[in-house]
Amino acid sequence: MHPLTTLDLGILAHVDAGKTSLTERLLYAAGVLDEIGSVDDGSTRTDSLALERQRGITIKAAVVSFAVAGATVNLIDTPGHPDFIAEVERVLGVLDGAVLVVSAVEGVQPQTRVLMRTLRRLRIPTLIFVNKIDRRGADPARTLRDIEQRLARDVVPMTATLRPGTRAADAVPYTAADPDFRARLAEVLAEHDDDLLAAYVTDESALPYSTLRAHLAAQTRQALAHPVFTGSAVTGAGVDTLLAGVRELLPATARPAGEPLSATVFKIERGPAGEKIAYARIAAGTVRVRDRLPVHRDGEPAGEGRVTAIGVFEDGTDVRREEAGAGRIARLWGLTGVRIGDVLGQAPDKPAAGQHFAPPTLETVVTAADPTRRGALHAALTQLAEQDPLIGLRRDELRQEIAVSLYGEVQKEVIQATLAADFGVAADFRKTTTLHIERPLGTGAALEIKEKAPNPFLATVGLRVEPAPVGSGVEFRRAVELGAMPYAFFAAVEETVRQALGQGLHGWQVTDCTVTMTHSGYNPRQSHAHAVFDKSMSSTAGDFRGLTPLVLMAALRRAGTAVYEPMHRFRLDLPADAVSAVLPALAGLRAVPRTQRALVSTYVVEGDVPAARVHDLELRLPTLTRGEGVLESAFDHYERVTGPVPERPRTDHNPLDRKEYLLRVQRLRN
Missing domain, CATH: 3.40.50.300 (P-loop containing nucleotide triphosphate hydrolases)
Known part of the structure; x- marks a missing residue:
């Protein structure tokens, strides 16, 4: 090929x-x-x-x-x-x-x-x-x-x-005959090339136009x-x-097909029969129908899948093929467990870059208009979240409700229409609320030892929680030897830590922290005389999953957390005579102007405003500026909440209440 x-x-x-x-x-x-x-x-x-x-x-x-x-x-x-x-x-x-x-x-x-x-x-x-x-x-x-x-x-x-x-x-x-174009071209290109700058300063007219075009192509390809x-x-x-x-x-790049397969899944959709279809960009190698492909997620193996059909994009249409080679964007059927961001084929040298844009800062509770359709609603939302991973779903089993993360009201309307049209589920959406986050204030540690009261689990877990740089997310570390107990138990602790941090002391997701496992211990598999496994004597992954939230929340309590709200950076272009009306309105919305300047025909105000108040500002602006004001805003950072701390109702078994938590977990284990 x-x-x-x-x-x-x-x-x-x-x-x-x-x-x-x-x-x-x-x-x-x-x-x-x-x-x-x-x-x-x-x-x-x-x-x-x-x-x-x-x-x-x-x-x-x-x-x-x-x-x-x-x-x-x-x-x-x-x-x-x-x-x-x-x-x-x-x-x-x-x-x-x-x-x-x-x-x-x-x-x-x-x-x-x-x-x-x-x-x-x-x-x-x-x-x-x-x-x-x-x-x-x-x-x-x-x-x-x-x-x-x-x-x-x-x-x-x-x-x-x-x-x-x-x-x-x-x-x-523009052509080479236009002196202003040549001058502009040479000036911009010389900013990034010392040799070109020297030639430009010495004799601008001596630079051949073909050289300038070649440098333009080179610098464009370098995003300069x-x-x-x-x-x-x-x-x-x-x-x-x-x-x-x-x-x-x-x-444009020539991509050899003889190399091992490496493809990235960037989109998932469902076909007419509900079948999963993965869109993958094939960077190297070839994928064929009936191939069994290894799947890698975040740099780690995540199973494999068998390709049952392939579609490729050619001449404006999507056509079925038996194979797709390097350079193609292919639609792949049969990969039932694949997710957006997965790498197919050869394991990547390093995990893909993280998120490029701000996360959703809004949330709404979705309920089925017909209570008997709750299961269908959950299944439909799960499929939509599969196609859009930033639709974070939070299921509250106690209240039988599902919360969905959002970027805005139009997205909410589209989800509602999609549920009705594609899944036949009529859904009601509550008023949109703002998503806050929690960050640790200090360092806290906790330890529970197996077979020592009040620990009812056959597991020893010690955890330390520490603040980490803003934007770093959650990092899990081990301060104990990996061979100290079966790897499955370590994996259960890490998975449970990441899940439990979805709800901190005030119910918000905890981020920008490092969690270190400081202690571990387990009971090896034990059997009776006839080699029947005795669960009451032997540690299981369930013991570690049950104990970890208690230890983590105890450590988090000792560290303390602060709640932060999302802030938008805004720019307001408005008539100069409207400034006196707009500034007090901004103060009333807790917006903080950072810079103000007069331009030729407008006045510009830039600053920060809570994400929760952006919609209010949009609604009030036409009246304040006679319809001439223009607002642009985008998420910029999180800022610590002052005044009363907003609380979010918990949807888990509430490890902050030990008695309630153990009753619920014990009920599940039995």
Whole structure:
């Protein structure tokens, strides 16, 4: 099998910037489509869900493939609405490059900044496409200044826009004959290349244009420079130039098929019969029907699965094949236990990078409108969480309720509609609440020894809890020899520690801490004369699972915890005469302005606001600013709660109440 040259290209944007329309136009320009679909009509190739067509927004990432100049481009259309950022999250790990779409009318928007920051941090080569130059109010020059000020300084305008704001708007590529373009190109590139800088300072005109283009391609592929194209996805203006830029400037790679298989699962969906379908990007090797594939999760073995069918993306469609080689994005059937983020085939040298975007900061309780459908509701939500791991489910057995983590109200509406349409379950959603976290204040330790009161379990567990750096999550360590007892018992302790930290002293998830196992002990397997296993004399993994939450919560109590609330960084653009009305309103919402400055025609206020009050600010802003205020906000950090500490009802057996906990656990064990 010959090596396949591929480019995995993501199309990203703030909602309504024209991302899906651009995808349609690129497919048309590449000869894949004979007719361009419309987002408004619900006829686009990549928005295939009924909900996407009804709402006119992308909810799920979609893949389509086409050939350009001998290379196969796997184009991935991603959601633009911030409520569906989890879909973008999963795609980033498989991208070779990206096109970030910005509207020439609205300019840089909140989600645009979040996406660009992430693309730059991950060093994903990115082209910027200024769309909608044909729309009334389009101002490409203002948008370019906005991009330079708020997205990246190292941008290179690649096209001149003619007649912006009219249906006759067009984008014309700059050429070597344009001295201003050459100067801008040399200036940006010299920032990252000392030799080029020396040549530029000595004699700018002596730099050959071919050298500048070669350096532009090299720096774009290193995510050091960001070429900016203009055009219109609706009329097609500038799209051929963008496509030429994709060919020239982004890194298509020849991927050999003879290597061991390595593929990453980045999306999971269910087929018409409920069967699981895994989307995998094949980085190396080949996968074939009937192959039995090892599965690795977080760098560790996680079983295996047998491939029963394969679909690959070719020329704008999904076709069945007996095999899929390196460079393909394949749909795989039969891998029933696989999850998003799993690596198929050869074990990775190191685990994949962690989460790129902020976690959900909202939560809502979901109940079945018909109480007899509780089981069906739980099964449906479990499937949805499988497709979107950031939908964290918390099941409260006592109250027979399920809580779901969310990014926003639109996501809640989509989940409700999906439950009704796809699973036939009518669900009620309570008012959305804010998700807080807990962090340890100090160090605390606890120890319970087997066969010593008041420990009823045949297990010895000692744990120490310590604060860890902000953002580090939870780290589990062992200060005892691994051979001191069976590995299954250590695994049971670690698994239970991570599960129990989902609810701290105040009911919130505990994070940014290190938990060290300081003591261990067990009773070896013992039998009676006829070799019948005696559970009453021998330690089991259940003993360690039962004891660990008691020890952990005792250690956590001694360490103490503080509760933190999610904070958004906000930017307000408003008329100068509205400042006197807006500032008191911000104070009433516990927002803290950090900077204030006057621009040419507006006044800008930036600062922090509790995530719980962002929606209130959005509702009040039109009245306070006569409809002229523009708010953008995004999660920034967690801040310690002052005043009364919010409590969340527990959904576990409550190891903070020893008597109640032991009664419940004993009932389960019997």
